[in-house]
Amino acid sequence: MVIAAVVLLLGFIVWRGVQLFVVSGVPVTQILSPTWQPDPLSEGTTYGLLPFIAGTLAVMAVAAIVSTPLSVGLALFMAEVAPTWARRIAQPAMEVFVGIPSVVYGWLGLTILVPFLRVHFGWLGFTTGFSWLAGSLVLALMILPTITSISYDAFVAVPADMRSASLALGTTRWQAIRHVVLPTAAAGVATAIVFGLTRAAGEALAVQMVIGNSPIIPTSLARPVTTLTSQITLDMSDATGTWNEALWTMGLVLLLISLAFVLLIRWLGRGRSRA
Amino acid sequence: MRRSLAADRLATAVLWAVAVFVILVLVAIIAYFVIESIPTFSLAFLVADPSLTDIGGIGPVLWNSAYMLVLTMLLTVPLGVLGGIYMAEYAGEGWLTNAIRFSQELISSVPSIVVGLFGFALFVAATGWGFTALGGALTLMVFNLPLLLRLSEQAIRTVPADERAASLALGATKWQTIRHAVLPVAIPGVVTGIVLTAGRVFGEAAALLFTAGLSTPTRYDFSNLNPLDPQSPWSPFRNATTLSVFIWKSNSEGLGNYVHEVANMSSMVLIVMVLAFNLGSRWLGGALQRRVSGL
Amino acid sequence: MNTPQGASPVTATRPTPTPLAIASLQPELTGLNPDAPVKLRAQDVSVRYGDRMAVRDVTLDVREHSVMAFIGPSGCGKSTVLRCFDRMNDLIPGAAVEGRIELDGEDVYAPSVLPVEVRRKVGLVFQRPNPFPMSIYENVAFGPRRHGEQDKARLDDVVERALRQAALWDEVKDDLRKKSGLSLSGGQQQRLCIARTLATDPEVILMDEPCSALDPIATLKIEELIAQLKADYTIVIVTHNMQQAARVSDRTAFFTLGEDRAGYLVELDETLRIFTNPANQLTEDYVSGRFG
Ligand SMILES: Nc1ncnc2c1ncn2[C@@H]1O[C@H](COP(=O)(O)OP(=O)(O)OP(=O)(O)O)[C@@H](O)[C@H]1O
Ligand SMILES: [Mg+2]
Numbered sequence: 001m002v003i004a005a006v007v008l009l010l011g012f013i014v015w016r017g018v019q020l021f022v023v024s025g026v027p028v029t030q031i032l033s034p035t036w037q038p039d040p041l042s043e044g045t046t047y048g049l050l051p052f053i054a055g056t057l058a059v060m061a062v063a064a065i066v067s068t069p070l071s072v073g074l075a076l077f078m079a080e081v082a083p084t085w086a087r088r089i090a091q092p093a094m095e096v097f098v099g100i101p102s103v104v105y106g107w108l109g110l111t112i113l114v115p116f117l118r119v120h121f122g123w124l125g126f127t128t129g130f131s132w133l134a135g136s137l138v139l140a141l142m143i144l145p146t147i148t149s150i151s152y153d154a155f156v157a158v159p160a161d162m163r164s165a166s167l168a169l170g171t172t173r174w175q176a177i178r179h180v181v182l183p184t185a186a187a188g189v190a191t192a193i194v195f196g197l198t199r200a201a202g203e204a205l206a207v208q209m210v211i212g213n214s215p216i217i218p219t220s221l222a223r224p225v226t227t228l229t230s231q232i233t234l235d236m237s238d239a240t241g242t243w244n245e246a247l248w249t250m251g252l253v254l255l256l257i258s259l260a261f262v263l264l265i266r267w268l269g270r271g272r273s274r275a
Numbered sequence: 276m277r278r279s280l281a282a283d284r285l286a287t288a289v290l291w292a293v294a295v296f297v298i299l300v301l302v303a304i305i306a307y308f309v310i311e312s313i314p315t316f317s318l319a320f321l322v323a324d325p326s327l328t329d330i331g332g333i334g335p336v337l338w339n340s341a342y343m344l345v346l347t348m349l350l351t352v353p354l355g356v357l358g359g360i361y362m363a364e365y366a367g368e369g370w371l372t373n374a375i376r377f378s379q380e381l382i383s384s385v386p387s388i389v390v391g392l393f394g395f396a397l398f399v400a401a402t403g404w405g406f407t408a409l410g411g412a413l414t415l416m417v418f419n420l421p422l423l424l425r426l427s428e429q430a431i432r433t434v435p436a437d438e439r440a441a442s443l444a445l446g447a448t449k450w451q452t453i454r455h456a457v458l459p460v461a462i463p464g465v466v467t468g469i470v471l472t473a474g475r476v477f478g479e480a481a482a483l484l485f486t487a488g489l490s491t492p493t494r495y496d497f498s499n500l501n502p503l504d505p506q507s508p509w510s511p512f513r514n515a516t517t518l519s520v521f522i523w524k525s526n527s528e529g530l531g532n533y534v535h536e537v538a539n540m541s542s543m544v545l546i547v548m549v550l551a552f553n554l555g556s557r558w559l560g561g562a563l564q565r566r567v568s569g570l
Numbered sequence: 571m572n573t574p575q576g577a578s579p580v581t582a583t584r585p586t587p588t589p590l591a592i593a594s595l596q597p598e599l600t601g602l603n604p605d606a607p608v609k610l611r612a613q614d615v616s617v618r619y620g621d622r623m624a625v626r627d628v629t630l631d632v633r634e635h636s637v638m639a640f641i642g643p644s645g646c647g648k649s650t651v652l653r654c655f656d657r658m659n660d661l662i663p664g665a666a667v668e669g670r671i672e673l674d675g676e677d678v679y680a681p682s683v684l685p686v687e688v689r690r691k692v693g694l695v696f697q698r699p700n701p702f703p704m705s706i707y708e709n710v711a712f713g714p715r716r717h718g719e720q721d722k723a724r725l726d727d728v729v730e731r732a733l734r735q736a737a738l739w740d741e742v743k744d745d746l747r748k749k750s751g752l753s754l755s756g757g758q759q760q761r762l763c764i765a766r767t768l769a770t771d772p773e774v775i776l777m778d779e780p781c782s783a784l785d786p787i788a789t790l791k792i793e794e795l796i797a798q799l800k801a802d803y804t805i806v807i808v809t810h811n812m813q814q815a816a817r818v819s820d821r822t823a824f825f826t827l828g829e830d831r832a833g834y835l836v837e838l839d840e841t842l843r844i845f846t847n848p849a850n851q852l853t854e855d856y857v858s859g860r861f862g
Contacts, residue, residue: 003374012396069293073294074293076290081290100546102480102481104522106526108304108542111535112307171279172279203386204386204388205480236395251388251392254386254389255385262380
C-alpha cells in the first residue's frame with residue numbers, strides 16, 4: 001500500500017514532469033536557460049528553470065551555513081555541557097520549535113525580518129527587504145530543530161566510555177568533544193545536515209512569503225530571488241498549458257533533489273553502521 | 276596546557292551562548308505573538324466569521340482545521356496502526372520490507388508542495404471533485420500514513436520480547452498474543468504517535484493550497500446536516516480553508532483593514548494548538564503508560 | 571633488599587609468576603620497600619552517590635613503585651575509591667567525595683588543583699577495553715597529541731615505546747595506521763588501552779579489573795606487564811581474581827560491605843599476609859572462598 005502510493009506518486013510526477021518535453025516539444029536543454037518567460041501572451045516563450053534551481057540551491061545553502069553552527073552547537077550543548085536543569089529547558093524548547101508551523105515562520109519573516117532588513121540594511125542594497133538573505137534566515141530557523149535533534153541523537157549515541165577514556169588521559173572536556181565525540185558522530189551530524197537541507201529544499205510557503213520571487217539567477221544576498229517551491233505555489237492556480245507543464249517539471253526537479261538527499265542519507269547511514 | 280584550558284573555557288562559553296541565544300529567539304517569537312495579540316484578542320475571535328470591515332474572527336477556518344483533522348485521522352489511523360502491527364510483527368526482512376522502508380523514507384522527504392501537486396492532479400482534477408476537504412484529507416494522508424506507520428511500528432517494537440514469549444508459551448495464537456499481550460503495552464506509544472501525526476495536520480499548509488482550497492468561507496450554517504451538500508459545513512465535498520492556509524493567504528491577498536491583527540492572532544492560535552498537541556501527546560502517553568503498567 | 575626507588579633489581583630478578591606461586595612467594599621477593607615515599611594517600615575518604623553512601627572512612631597509602639591490589643565483593647566500592655585518585659568521580663552527577671586524597675602529599679581535591687592536571691599524572695585503565703574508533707597509531711598518539719606534542723618523529727617514538735611496553739608492538743607493528751583500534755581482539759584492545767595510558771607518561775596507573783574480559787593467556791601477558799611497569803610507575807589494580815592479586819601485588823586492600831550497605835576497608839597488609847595469615851576473620855573467609 002505504501003509502496004503503491006510511492007510508486008504512483010513518483011510515476012505520476014515523472015509522467016507529468018516530462019510532458020513539457022514530450023507534448024509541448026520544449027527542448028530538454030531549454031530548462032537550463034536562465035530566462036523564464038512562460039507567459040503565452042508575450043512573444044517567444046522560454047522555460048528556463050535555471051533561476052529556480054539556482055535559487056533553491058542558493059537559499060538552501062545559506063540557510064544551512066547559518067543554521068549548522070547554531071544547531072550543532074546547541075546539540076553539543078545539550079549532549080555534553082548542559083547541566084540537568086538546562087537540558088530540561090532546552091529539550092522541550094526544541095519540541096516547541098519543531099511544532100511551530102511553517103506559515104507562522106513565514107508570517108514572522110514577512111512582518112519583522114523583511115521590514116527590519118529594509119529599514120536598517122537598506123544601505124547594503126536591501127531596497128525592499130524581500131531577499132535571498134530573508135529567505136535563508138527564515139529557513140535557517142525552520143531547519144534548526146531538525147539538525148539539532150538528529151545531531152543530538154548522534155552525540156548521545158557516542159558511548160560514554162569514549163569520553164571517559166579521553167578525560168582519563170588528562171584532556172579537557174573540549175578536547176574530548178573535539179577529538180573524540182565529533183569525529184565519532186561525524187556521519188550522524190552529516191545526516192542531520194542533509195535532513196535539514198531536505199527540509200529546506202522542500203519548504204514552500206514560508207520562503208515564498210519573504211523571498212521576493214524574482215526569477216533571476218541569485219547574485220546578491222540583498223536581492224529578491226525565487227525557488228522552485230515558491231514559483232509552484234504562486235503560479236499553480238492560474239498557469240495553463242505549457243506554463244502549467246513547466247510547473248510540473250519543477251515538481252519533478254524537486255522530487256529528484258529530495259531523492260538525491262534520501263540516497264545520500266542512506267549512504268551516510270551505511271557508513272555509520274559499518275563503523 | 277594553558278592553551279587547551281583556555282580553549283576549553285572558550286568553547287564552553289560559546290556553547291552556552293549558542294544555547295541561550297536559540298532559546299531566547301524561541302521565547303521572543305512566542306512572546307511576540309502573545310504581546311501582539313493581547314490588545315485585540317477575545318474569545319469571540321475564535322468563533323466569529325471573517326469580516327472585511329472589522330476584525331471579525333476565524334470561526335470557519337478553525338472549524339475547517341478541526342474538520343480536516345478528524346477526516347484525515349479517520350482515514351489514517353486504522354491503516355497506520357494496522358500497518359504498524361504488520362511491519363512490527365509479521366514483516367520479515369525480505370526485499371518487500373526493505374522496499375516499504377525505502378518508500379517511507381522517500382515519502383517523508385518529498386516536499387509537501389509536490390505532494391500537493393500530486394493531490395491536486397489526482398483528487399481535484401482527475402476525480403472532478405474540485406477543491407474539497409476530502410481531497411485535502413487524502414493528500415495529507417499521503418505523508419501522514421507513512422509517519423504514523425513508522426511511529427506505531429516503533430511503539431510496538433519496544434514491547435519486550437518476554438511479554439510475547441510468555442503469552443505464546445500459554446498457547447495463545449499469534450493474533451491473540453498481539454491483541455492481548457502486545458497492544459495493551461504498546462498503546463501509549465501508539466497514541467503518542469497518533470497525536471503527533473494529528474499535530475502536523477494542523478500546521479500543514481503547502482499541501483492543502485491546491486487540494487482543500489483557498490476561498491474564504493463567510494458563514495457556515497451548521498443546521499444544514501446534509502453531508503453531500505457543498506454548502507453544508509459537515510460535507511467533505513466542499514472547500515475547506517484551514518487556519519494555516521488562511522494565515523498564508525493573508526500575506527498575499529489581504530482581507531481588509533485588520534490583516535495584520537488577524538494574522539498575528541491566528542498565528543498565536545495555531546502555535547497554541549500545536550503546542551497543545553505536543554504537550555497533550557506527552558501527557559496522554561504518560562497517563563496511559565501509568566494505567567497500563569498499573570494493570 | 572631495601573633498594574632505593576628507581577629500577578628495582580628485586581623486580582627484575584623475580585621469577586615469572588605461575589598460578590600456584592602464592593605459597594611459594596617469599597617476603598623478600600615481593601619487592602615491597604617500606605622506605606619508599608608515599609605516592610598516593612587516602613585519608614578518611616567517604617564517597618556518596620546522591621543520598622547513598624557508597625564507601626566510607628577509607629584510609630590507606632600506596633608507596634611509590636609498588637603495586638597495590640583492591641579486592642572484595644562486588645559493590646563494595648573498589649572502583650569508587652579508585653576513581654577518587656584521578657578525580658573521575660567528578661564526572662558522575664551526584665557523586666560527592668569527602669576526606670582527603672593526596673598525590674605526592676598534595677591534596678588532589680584542593681580548589682586550585684585542576685582535574686586535568688591530576689589525570690595527566692594518574693592514568694586509568696578501564697574494566698572494559700575502550701579504544702577510540704581510530705587507527706591503532708592514533709589511539710596511542712591521542713594523549714601526547716592533546717598535550718601538545720606535534721613533532722612526528724617524537725610521536726612515532728612515543729607510540730612505538732608505549733606499544734612495546736604494553737607487549738603489543740609485535741602483533742600490530744605492520745598495520746599501525748591501517749587497522750582500527752576496534753578491530754583488535756579484546757585482549758589486544760586492553761593492551762592498546764594500557765599503551766594509550768603509558769604514552770601520556772603518567773606517574774601512577776590505576777587499573778579497574780583490567781583482565782576481566784580477557785582469556786588466561788592475555789591475562790598472563792598483562793600480569794607480566796604489570797610486573798615490569800612497577801619499576802617506573804606506581805600501580806593500583808582492582809581485581810576479583812585472588813590469584814591475580816597474589817601474583818602481581820605487593821600489598822592488598824580488602825574491602826567489604828558493611829551492615830549499612832556502604833563499603834569499607836577491612837584490612838590492608840602485605841599481600842602474602844592477606845592470603846596466608848590475615849588478621850581479620852572476614853578477610854580469611856573471603857580469600858579462602860567461604861564468602862562471596
Ligand atoms: N555512577 C554511579 N552512580 C550511582 N551509584 C553508583 C555509581 N557507581 C557505583 N555506584 C554505587 O556505589 C557502590 C559501589 O560501587 P563500585 O562500582 O565502586 O563497586 P565495586 O566494588 O567496584 O564493584 P564491582 O566489583 O562489581 O566492580 C555500589 O553500590 C554502586 O551501586
Ligand atoms: Mg568496579
